[in-house]
Amino acid sequence: MAKNFIWGPDGVLPRIEEHTKRKLDVLKNYLDIYFDTVVRNPAQDRLNITLVDGFSGGGAYADGAETRAGSPLVLLNAVEEAATRLNAGRAKPLEINARLIFVDDEPEHVAALRRELRGRGYAADDPRITIFEGTFVEHLPTIMQQITATQRKGRSIFFLDQFGYSDVPMSSIQTIFKSLDRAEVVLNFAIDSLLNYMQDASADLPLYRQFGIDARFVADWKRRKDESMGRALTQRALMAHIHTYSGAKFFTPFMLWSRTDNRWMMLAHLSQHQAARDKMLGVHWQEQNSFIHVGSGGLFNLGYDARLIESCDSLLNFTENDRTTLNKELVNALPSEVHRIMNGAPLEVSRLLSEVGNRTAGTNDDIFHVLSELAQARELEVLSAKGKPKRAGTRISVKDQLILPSQPTLFFPAKW
Ligand SMILES: C[S@@+](CC[C@H](N)C(=O)[O-])C[C@H]1O[C@@H](n2cnc3c(N)ncnc32)[C@H](O)[C@@H]1O
Structure with missing residues (x-):
């Protein structure tokens, strides 16, 4: 077992590694945004939620002379802090009825x-x-069973911080998403370890087959010419498979570099709702350079993407410069996408977000910003939920609808 994750009977805490700190920061930031988002309604007086830490560890680390919270305490603190923060200035008190379930297979x-x-x-x-x-x-x-017995919608977050890639079967993730509409999963997955250990025989093993790895996948990996591009492409294909087999509609794969092991880890966020994905994406922008998302930030397809071979600078790092590039890419990519999806009929912004959600590093605000630019350039017209035209430049909302402009434009040359 990695020595940075050993909690022995002597009470000596393991020393926390840099990438573990980043991972726990992401978890904490996400939980803060999560609670602030799900309890928007001042009339709501209760939130039922289950937080599952499936690989909890011993609870704390040594960070120099200080003690640093491990994931179970990050979860507990987030609940307590949210209760204080959200109750400030509230006329009607809010109760966060949180159940916390910690699992670890190591008795010590x-x-x-x-x-x-x-x-x-x-x-x-x-x-x-x-x-x-x-x-x-x-x-x-x-x-x-405990969640479904008491929570109708099954609001829950599963933090699954396995060591490698074999302790969270795809079937378990499917079980979660099949029964719990409001479940979200944050999965740690040692994507590079899987690739490094993959051999011809792997294609016959259920462990690998559950990720869609077959003989062709292994052969493509072995045939790679350029190590870093070949790795990025294969990682990407694997992400697409994991997404497909997880049963989750939304998947946000972001990469975390482990300096100790010299390899990439993936922290994947899986959910059934686009709004949840948007929140996680916001955290990745907040955390900036710690995570490198492989691929361009505009609109891309998971899996094989030839552009990655052609251009090494299609690596996105979540810095402000990248935000500018992303904006330009979206201005170019969104119109044809909008046109394809709308297929002649008005298109709700919420539907557009659902359709492109998995394929952009842009948050909803980034997309609103680009739609607003396109509306100001008369490339699109925006209608309110009631069907009334909105003035170009007014804030876009998820309930708005998009229609094609009556005049031909740069992106839409003919009237459809
Ligand atoms: C990476 S450490 C967890 C660190 C912890 N989540 C944190 O952030 O502080 C992984 C933990 O999972 C435990 N573990 C390993 N295999 C497991 C399994 N199949 N089920 C549950 N726990 C497991 C290990 O004993 C170890 O404590």
Whole structure:
């Protein structure tokens, strides 16, 4: 086991690595935005949610002379901070009814987690917290049953921070999305380890086949000429497979570099709702250089993309310069996409977001901005939800509709 993740009986905490800090920052930022978004309505007085940490570890790390929260404490702190933040200035108090489920298959890690929680004042019988010792897969049926028994929509976040790529089967992710409409999964996946260990025989193993890896996939990987481009392309094809087999509608694959292991890790966010994906994307822009998203930021297809071979600078790093490039790419790519999807009829902005959501590094605000530019250039017309024309330059909303302009334009030369 990697020594940066060993919690022993002596109580000595493992030293936290840089990429683990980044990963936990992303989790924390996402949870903050998540709670702020789902409790927008001042009349709402209760939020039921289950937070599952399927690979919880021992709860804390050493960071120099300081102690740093591991994922179970990041989850607990996020709930408590959200309750304080969201109740400030509220006439009607909001109760966040959160259940936290922690799972780890290493008895010493479970013992360390219990110690850490006790040390921070959580009672051993705290009704909000359940700790399971054993594998995530083994405990998933019970977890699912607990969620479905008490939560109609199954609002939940599963943080699945496995070591490699073999402890979260695609079938488990499908189980989650089949039964829980409001579930989201944040999956750690050692994408480079999988590629580095892949051999001809892998194509016959269920472990690899569940990710759509067959003999052709392995042969393409072995035939690569340019190491870094070949790797980027294969990573991308693998992401497309994982998305397909996960059963999630939305998939945001972002990459995290591990300096210790010299390889890329993928932190994938999976959900059934475009709004959830948009929030995660916002976090990636916030975190900037820590994550490198492979591919252009405008509109792209997951899987093989020849542009990656032609142009190495189609690597997007989430910096302000990239935002400018992204904007230009979207201005060029969106009109034909809008036209294709609308197919002659008015197109709701929400539908456009759903359709392009998986294929851009742009957030909804980026897309609104570009639509507004296109409306000002009279390339598109925007109608309010009630069908009334909106003045070009007014803020676009998800409920608006897009129609083609009555006059031919640069992007739409003929009237359709
Ligand atoms: C990367 S560490 C988790 C770190 C933790 N999520 C954090 O951010 O602080 C992975 C943990 O998963 C546990 N583990 C390994 N295989 C597992 C499995 N199949 N099911 C549940 N836990 C597992 C290990 O004992 C280890 O504590």
